[in-house]
Amino acid sequence: MNNITSLPPPDQCEITFVGEGAANVVFKVLITTPPSTHDDEVYHKFKDHLLRVPKANTTAYSYHDLQSHWESAIVPRFPPSNLVHQQLLHWTSPHDVISRLNSALASIDDTRRPDFRGSRIAHVTIGMLVADMNQTHLTDTVFEFKPKWLAQSPSAPPTATRCRTCARVAQKQQHKNKSPPPRPSPCPLTLLSHNTTSSPPPSNALLTRLAGDAAPLTPSAARRLAHWLQTNTLLPRLRDLQVEFDPVGPLSVDKDGEGMERLQLAMTLRDCSCYVRIPADGGGEGDGVEARLGDLDRKNGEGKLGYWRETERGLVEGGFTRGRGWGVCWGVKGGWLMDS
Structure with a gap:
């Protein structure tokens, strides 16, 4: 499992809402400053990946269960090039991470689907990094x-x-x-x-x-x-x-x-x-x-x-x-x- 201490400071990254479903929210964490020796690992974790996190008060499977099922039941049945890669991410300062993600979510509440408005991120220490299949270049x-x-x-x-x-x-x-x-x-x-x-x-x-x-x-x-x-x-x-x-x-x-x-x-x-x-x-x-x-x-x-x-x-x-x-x-x- 990948680990990070926390998200980069607000003046070093942008957190952008990408999408959501009934049980999960997806964000893009864009590091806006060149990586230093200290945060080089964090920079490369978020590069070309999206951050997926679970919503509070749902009955969905835990991310550990989802990842285990993906690795055992899905991965062996397809070539790697056929799958959107995903991996678990553990943060050691969950309060900071969750509060910043919830702030980003609250800031766009008025634009969310009516039945999703007001929902927030669960207080967990596990998220998921998912390969970003959005544009690499503006002409894609x-x-x-x-x-x-x-x-x-x-x-x-x-x-x-x-x-x-x-x-x-x-x-x-x-x-x-x-x-x-x-x-x-x-x-x-x-x-x-x-x-x-x-x-x-x-x-x-x-x-x-x-x-x-x-x-x-x-x-x-x-x-x-x-x-x-x-x-x-x-x-x-x-x-x-x-x-x-x-x-x-x-x-x-x-x-x-x-x-x-x-x-x-x-x-x-x-x-x-x-x-x-x-x-x-x-x-x-x-x-x-x-x-x-x-x-x-x-x-x-x-x-x-x-x-x-x-x-x-x-x-x-x-x-x-x-x-x-x-x-x-x-x-x-x-x-x-x-x-x-």
């Missing part, structure tokens, strides 16, 4: 997307005409009485349908939807991203692991058996994020496209199984797997989902 194109369910749910009926992810989107949109978003995310199966050099190249519309709100893709970035979709091994590997660890689906899993542990891992792999960075100065078609999986926290199967089962039943019994309501795809044919 960076974005993230959730691969979601890269294979059909084992719970879906044989007559299903919509994949699990798109069925869930249709269900949510109908419950909210909303029309389709102007630029929906691509269907996960569509991304895999381009994963051969002999398949038709992905359309510019699909690439734009995948990049989302990132800066507009330059012709070079779009060409290299298209080549990555046709040649990458990351998404097929993620799909294969999802299938391997959940062959029966939440409705049929034995909650007291080994299948429960495997389902937890499958659900982690279905809820991760893929972070993509495309430097502007890349070379050939696929050169310079860096794609890594993050947000691979261990799922609490005991606490989540009821929700997982309720969701699957709602999709099947509500007819959303067979096309009811609006969706971002229109059906599954020959094992591949056809994107709209």
